[in-house]
Amino acid sequence: METIKGFKDDFLWGGATAANQIEGAFDEDGKGLSAADFVEYIPKEQRTKDNHMEVTSDVIKKALAGEYSGRFPKREGIDFYHTYKEDIKLFAEMGFTAFRLSIHWSRIFPNGYDAEPNEAGLKHYDEVFKELRKYNIEPVVTLSHYETPYGLIEKYNGWVGRECIEHFVTYAETVFNRYKGQVKYWITFNEINIINISPFTGGGVLSDLEENPEEAAYQALHHQFVASSLATKKLKEIDPEAQMGCMLARMLSYPNTCHPEDVRKAQVDNQLNLMYTDVHARGEYPNFFKRHLAENNITIQMEDGDLAVLKQYPVDYISFSYYMTLLSSAAPEGEVTAGNLMNSLKNPYLESSDWGWQIDPLGLRTLLNDMWDRYQKPLFIVENGLGAYDKVEEGRIHDSYRIDYLKRHIEQMKEAVKDGVDLMGYLAWGPIDLVSMSTSEMSKRYGFIYVDKDDDGRGTGERIRKDSFDWYKEVIATNGENL
Numbered sequence: 481m482e483t484i485k486g487f488k489d490d491f492l493w494g495g496a497t498a499a500n501q502i503e504g505a506f507d508e509d510g511k512g513l514s515a516a517d518f519v520e521y522i523p524k525e526q527r528t529k530d531n532h533m534e535v536t537s538d539v540i541k542k543a544l545a546g547e548y549s550g551r552f553p554k555r556e557g558i559d560f561y562h563t564y565k566e567d568i569k570l571f572a573e574m575g576f577t578a579f580r581l582s583i584h585w586s587r588i589f590p591n592g593y594d595a596e597p598n599e600a601g602l603k604h605y606d607e608v609f610k611e612l613r614k615y616n617i618e619p620v621v622t623l624s625h626y627e628t629p630y631g632l633i634e635k636y637n638g639w640v641g642r643e644c645i646e647h648f649v650t651y652a653e654t655v656f657n658r659y660k661g662q663v664k665y666w667i668t669f670n671e672i673n674i675i676n677i678s679p680f681t682g683g684g685v686l687s688d689l690e691e692n693p694e695e696a697a698y699q700a701l702h703h704q705f706v707a708s709s710l711a712t713k714k715l716k717e718i719d720p721e722a723q724m725g726c727m728l729a730r731m732l733s734y735p736n737t738c739h740p741e742d743v744r745k746a747q748v749d750n751q752l753n754l755m756y757t758d759v760h761a762r763g764e765y766p767n768f769f770k771r772h773l774a775e776n777n778i779t780i781q782m783e784d785g786d787l788a789v790l791k792q793y794p795v796d797y798i799s800f801s802y803y804m805t806l807l808s809s810a811a812p813e814g815e816v817t818a819g820n821l822m823n824s825l826k827n828p829y830l831e832s833s834d835w836g837w838q839i840d841p842l843g844l845r846t847l848l849n850d851m852w853d854r855y856q857k858p859l860f861i862v863e864n865g866l867g868a869y870d871k872v873e874e875g876r877i878h879d880s881y882r883i884d885y886l887k888r889h890i891e892q893m894k895e896a897v898k899d900g901v902d903l904m905g906y907l908a909w910g911p912i913d914l915v916s917m918s919t920s921e922m923s924k925r926y927g928f929i930y931v932d933k934d935d936d937g938r939g940t941g942e943r944i945r946k947d948s949f950d951w952y953k954e955v956i957a958t959n960g961e962n963l
């Protein structure tokens with residue numbers, strides 16, 4: 481019997497980014513403001529809450545009136561809007577075959593609801609895609625990566641408003657028509673589950689304006705699900721060769737002990753995390769989720785036809801981010817550590833990053849197998865990586881810790897492929913240092929390419945290849961054989 485030996489020949493290797501974390505130029509060429517433009521940087525010593533992306537209406541009011549003293553680093557990014565040619569050249573030097581980016585929605589429709597798209601915004605992405613094509617790099621494009629246009633926030637409190645569905649579909653249709661034949665892989669919403677953790681980030685929902693913030697977030701989620709399916713429908717009509725994916729922040733939970741109550745708690749936590757991909761891939765809300773809503777007195781308003789649309793237009797592939805695993809306990813007690821927007825009990829068998837995220841390469845193999853068994857649809861890892869402090873020593877960055885992290889994850893990914901998982905590709909998060917999503921820091925670096933810029937926005941912006949640059953180049957050149 482033949483067994484699978486390794487990655488397929490057309491496996492996609494590269495890196496992933498988001499417009500709001502790299503582009504800068506937040507008000508150039510007709511771009512409107514978006515949610516990310518209001519997320520401020522707070523120095524570590526002054527942080528008093530876990531979730532700094534949850535902006536309040538007061539911050540927005542003051543920022544718009546010019547009365548806010550804080551800095552908004554996502555407005556500056558790493559200036560990719562102007563440096564994309566030299567940056568893409570560096571990606572090409574590493575041998576990237578794919579590069580994930582998002583279109584900043586408010587570059588195309590500055591308020592989100594405008595009657596006509598902004599030609600300058602469309603033209604910009606024409607150029608970016610052209611540059612990628614020059615090096616045979618496949619763009620993987622996210623339509624919405626925490627970038628709800630401010631106009632929609634002001635008018636409808638973001639995705640709580642059903643009107644967002646129509647505006648999103650118009651935006652999707654516009655870019656599908658424009659970039660037809662140039663973009664093969666699309667993703668509707670980045671980490672769609674974030675809407676229930678940080679509603680402002682995920683959907684421009686200002687929770688302080690909602691009487692029942694939890695219910696509002698679920699309502700916004702439903703609108704995103706419907707919008708995603710309708711966008712998939714449009715894509716199939718406009719560019720049948722292209723593929724649509726969904727995107728989940730996959731948070732695998734282990735039982736804290738073998739006590740049946742902990743095992744059951746982990747099962748529930750995993751179900752509630754996978755519910756999002758269940759809807760996208762199978763086209764219906766699972767019953768455990770309906771029960772969860774009912775038991776928590778949450779009602780989602782739906783219109784006739786919504787459920788039929790979900791069923792009719794599921795995604796072609798499932799993409800996800802993977803950074804760490806969590807522990808589930810029916811009676812949580814003990815040391816807690818941070819994670820990607822979710823805190824967790826500390827797992828004594830795992831090391832953590834400088835930000836407390838628990839490093840678990842084997843968890844990647846486990847969840848790849850689980851997700852393949854559950855969905856039997858191609859999977860795509862579109863984010864994974866280590867946020868770490870880097871030191872420049874005589875012009876070099878010796879980031880052996882990053883190489884070690886990535887190597888161990890890719891090894892497990894290879895094992896999963898040998899187990900039979902249909903995996904499309906691997907995109908490392910932040911191939912070039914960028915502004916952190918959760919803390920708006922520059923010093924939390926993920927890149928193979930160092931960017932000379934600090935947390936206060938100072939620096940030359942110079943790009944320097946780290947040791948991991950040469951390492952990743954070899955990994956790609958050998959299709960994952962030399963790690």
Ligand code: BG6
Binds near residue numbers: 670
């Ligand atoms: C993912 C997001 O959750 O994690 C990215 O999709 C983000 O936007 C990444 O940057 C890493 O998180 P952070 O907070 O370290 O930037």
